[in-house]
Amino acid sequence: MQIDWQKTIEEILADRVSCPRCGSLTDDVVAGYTREPWGADYAPRCQFCTRKEDCDARKLVVLCQGCANELGLRVRRVDQETLMTMLLTDCRKDLEECLDYLAEYWQEDLDVPPDETDKRLEEFDPETFGEEDEARRRLEDEYLSYHRWFRERGLRMPDSAWRSEYVEEIIGLGYTTLLGD
Ligand SMILES: [Zn+2]
Numbered sequence: 001m002q003i004d005w006q007k008t009i010e011e012i013l014a015d016r017v018s019c020p021r022c023g024s025l026t027d028d029v030v031a032g033y034t035r036e037p038w039g040a041d042y043a044p045r046c047q048f049c050t051r052k053e054d055c056d057a058r059k060l061v062v063l064c065q066g067c068a069n070e071l072g073l074r075v076r077r078v079d080q081e082t083l084m085t086m087l088l089t090d091c092r093k094d095l096e097e098c099l100d101y102l103a104e105y106w107q108e109d110l111d112v113p114p115d116e117t118d119k120r121l122e123e124f125d126p127e128t129f130g131e132e133d134e135a136r137r138r139l140e141d142e143y144l145s146y147h148r149w150f151r152e153r154g155l156r157m158p159d160s161a162w163r164s165e166y167v168e169e170i171i172g173l174g175y176t177t178l179l180g181d
Pocket residue numbers: 019020021022023024063064065066067068
């Protein structure tokens with residue numbers, strides 16, 4: 001599934017947007033984090049979340065100031081570049097988690113017996129590997145859409161060294177990545 005993150009963000013930040021919660025038009029877009037499931041409806045990165053009812057991920061939500069006050073959410077006013085940087089940072093964290101999982105956490109997660117620890121995840125449990133791999137592709141795709149956004153506007157990519165480190169580590173583990181070779 002190709003997700004048009006850029007379009008989503010552009011819509012959120014169009015000159016005057018209606019707050020996704022109360023529908024009122026606002027010039028002041030604010031953003032903050034919550035783990036509460038209600039946040040899934042106002043979180044750009046949860047747009048295609050499959051467990052909205054009980055999503056307990058740490059979500060970046062975008063609202064108007066009035067709604068943020070009502071919900072008791074700590075927020076700050078954001079412009080496009082700030083919001084894109086926050087989304088990019090979240091996306092990178094998720095990719096780092098994928099990396100940790102592939103590197104070693106899967107053995108703990110799947111309770112691998114000591115005599116099988118030299119196996120790779122794709123040998124030990126192809127199904128779990130397939131799911132992991134698909135989730136990572138989606139995140140890498142999302143990453144690339146942020147990258148394009150910064151490039152198209154001639155803006156500096158925050159912490160640009162992150163990408164080559166990630167690529168080195170993934171390739172070091174023997175996997176491929178959409179982010180480079
Ligand atoms: Zn609102």
